[in-house]
Amino acid sequence: MSTSARGRGELEREVLAAVAAAPAPVSANDVLRDLDGELAYTTVMTTLARLESKGVLTRQLDGRAYRYALAGDPAEVDASLAAHRMRKVLESRPDRAGVLARFVADLSDEDEQILLALLAPETELRAPASEAGSS
Amino acid sequence: MTLWLVPVLVSVALGLVAGPLERRLPPATAARLLTVSALVSALATGLVLGVAGFIALSQVPFVAAAGQWSRAALQHGRTTQLLGAFAGIMVIALLGRAVHRAVEALRHLWAAEATCRRLGPDANGLVVTDDSVPDAYAVQGLQGRIVVSRAMLSGLTAEERRVLLAHEASHLRHRHHVYLQLTQLAAAANPALRQVTEAVHAAVERWADEDAAAEVGDRPLAARALARASLLRHHSPTAPARPRPASALAAVTSGVVSRTQALLRPAPRPRHLLVLSTTALVLCAAVAAGLTAHVTEDQFEVARHVLHHTS
Numbered sequence A: 001m002s003t004s005a006r007g008r009g010e011l012e013r014e015v016l017a018a019v020a021a022a023p024a025p026v027s028a029n030d031v032l033r034d035l036d037g038e039l040a041y042t043t044v045m046t047t048l049a050r051l052e053s054k055g056v057l058t059r060q061l062d063g064r065a066y067r068y069a070l071a072g073d074p075a076e077v078d079a080s081l082a083a084h085r086m087r088k089v090l091e092s093r094p095d096r097a098g099v100l101a102r103f104v105a106d107l108s109d110e111d112e113q114i115l116l117a118l119l120a121p122e123t124e125l126r127a128p129a130s131e132a133g134s135s
Numbered sequence B: 001m002t003l004w005l006v007p008v009l010v011s012v013a014l015g016l017v018a019g020p021l022e023r024r025l026p027p028a029t030a031a032r033l034l035t036v037s038a039l040v041s042a043l044a045t046g047l048v049l050g051v052a053g054f055i056a057l058s059q060v061p062f063v064a065a066a067g068q069w070s071r072a073a074l075q076h077g078r079t080t081q082l083l084g085a086f087a088g089i090m091v092i093a094l095l096g097r098a099v100h101r102a103v104e105a106l107r108h109l110w111a112a113e114a115t116c117r118r119l120g121p122d123a124n125g126l127v128v129t130d131d132s133v134p135d136a137y138a139v140q141g142l143q144g145r146i147v148v149s150r151a152m153l154s155g156l157t158a159e160e161r162r163v164l165l166a167h168e169a170s171h172l173r174h175r176h177h178v179y180l181q182l183t184q185l186a187a188a189a190n191p192a193l194r195q196v197t198e199a200v201h202a203a204v205e206r207w208a209d210e211d212a213a214a215e216v217g218d219r220p221l222a223a224r225a226l227a228r229a230s231l232l233r234h235h236s237p238t239a240p241a242r243p244r245p246a247s248a249l250a251a252v253t254s255g256v257v258s259r260t261q262a263l264l265r266p267a268p269r270p271r272h273l274l275v276l277s278t279t280a281l282v283l284c285a286a287v288a289a290g291l292t293a294h295v296t297e298d299q300f301e302v303a304r305h306v307l308h309h310t311s
Helices: A008-021 A028-035 A041-054 A074-091 A109-119 B002-024 B027-058 B061-067 B078-118 B150-154 B158-173 B176-189 B191-216 B219-235 B255-264 B272-310
Strands: A057-062 A065-070 A100-102 B126-129 B136-139 B145-149
Touching: A008 A028, A008 A041, A008 A065, A008 B126, A008 B145, A008 B150, A008 B158, A028 A041, A028 A065, A041 A057, A041 A065, A100 B191, A109 B219, A109 B255, B002 B027, B002 B191, B002 B272, B027 B061, B027 B078, B027 B176, B027 B191, B027 B272, B078 B136, B078 B176, B126 B150, B136 B158, B145 B150, B145 B158, B150 B219, B158 B176, B158 B191, B158 B219, B176 B191, B191 B219, B191 B255, B219 B255
Parallel strands: B126 B145
Antiparallel strands: A057 A065, A100 B136, B136 B145
């Protein structure tokens, strides 16, 4: 039931994702509120500082606290381009699955309807229990 | 002589049961079992075809002279010879395909490595791009990176982002690309195994889904994250409309839907009987290939003796 403790790697990724998801620069407190749960303020603060020293985030002093944002320097733009190009190259090949694993595939309209139905809070989250059960 | 048909039949059977196995077994088990099965079947098939081809070749006077064996002692029916010659040509063509596939796989790994190096600073493998298309993927090389666009991150809640990151991290941690590349290699050497590749692809996605669900300890949450991420991508104005596959394979058209539904069911239980019967099936192919090689070796041994005693 309880969620497993996050490793340091997971924590760094989640904190970076939280900063990147925010529309404006955020403080350690904002991140803490967004991530909720059992994290300590100091943990979040240290993680943010570490990400800043790695060059992934930039920070600016705002009053008495730092506000963090995604590093938008030329290197990052280059990274976006590289990622984009990688996608293009690999998508053009039928066997791209070899090194590129996408979280979600493109949907058809029927797929969309099914997913919306699955997401709807009123309907019970239920899937056809076709292959479950039989040994 | 029917012995050498066994690996071929096993490969065809494996292609047929790969999909159903993937849907019933725990995904990690399915991925491992299917990858090893595909490799063994491909090797066994290659071996028997190679042996059949070699027997046909042994009938060529020049080759027989060089090998010092009696052609008469190895003489088979006309049809067997023709089949053997056909098998020989097949095995050369398939070997060529496999080599080509292996080179392609290495090239892709190289491209992935180069991209990873260019991706710049990362947070334990995570790189965020300032892309307006909601997207998330793992570039799997020797080190690997998780690449997620800001548009995707800002559309999800913190818990949903955690699912997404855990999913991609699972791909990198368990080196899922190796399973895919090995089955692609097996399928290149033996086209009967093509469906195994699709099943392994589905299995590694499900494997990462199950890992993510375990990490957050909440299956409905994992299902919701997957569904919401798909819808985000679908609704982005720049997302490409999915082309309808020409040969509409219903099974592969709704990967996300079946993955979401699987997460809404309880985690699949281990099915030892299924694993054992698949292993037995594949062992049949390996044993048949081994026997074929052994019997043929004996035949050549006899053919050598015959030559030496008649000349």
